[in-house]
Amino acid sequence: MGEILAHEGLAACRERSLLEAHRAMRQRKRHQRILRMAGLVSLPLVGAVLLLIQEKDTRIAKSIPAPTHYPPAQSQPADSGVRFISDEELLNLFPDRPVALIGQPGRQKLAFLDDPKLTEIRRD
Numbered sequence: 001m002g003e004i005l006a007h008e009g010l011a012a013c014r015e016r017s018l019l020e021a022h023r024a025m026r027q028r029k030r031h032q033r034i035l036r037m038a039g040l041v042s043l044p045l046v047g048a049v050l051l052l053i054q055e056k057d058t059r060i061a062k063s064i065p066a067p068t069h070y071p072p073a074q075s076q077p078a079d080s081g082v083r084f085i086s087d088e089e090l091l092n093l094f095p096d097r098p099v100a101l102i103g104q105p106g107r108q109k110l111a112f113l114d115d116p117k118l119t120e121i122r123r124d
Contacts, residue, residue: 098113
């Protein structure tokens with residue numbers, strides 16, 4: 001090391017070292033300045049893009065028609081062609097089979113008592 005310093009001279013080595021450090025510091029400051037400027041420039045751009053997106057969304061929302069309200073469907077259409085029958089009329093439709101209406105009025109189900117599935121249930 002002493003030979004290197006003696007050959008070039010201590011002053012020249014110091015000067016070169018200081019110049020390299022100064023160049024590195026300037027380069028670092030330049031990078032920091034560029035990053036700051038990029039950040040400052042990008043903020044208005046991001047704001048403009050957000051405004052455009054929001055405006056587009058509101059324009060789309062305005063172009064979609066509001067849902068129309070339809071009157072509720074009638075529970076029993078006037079001319080449906082279906083004729084309602086009484087419990088007695090229903091039971092009389094099956095004269096040769098043992099049948100019963102099971103359940104609460106309005107929610108009754110027709111059960112065929114000679115059905116093998118029903119006899120299995122009765123055994124339980």
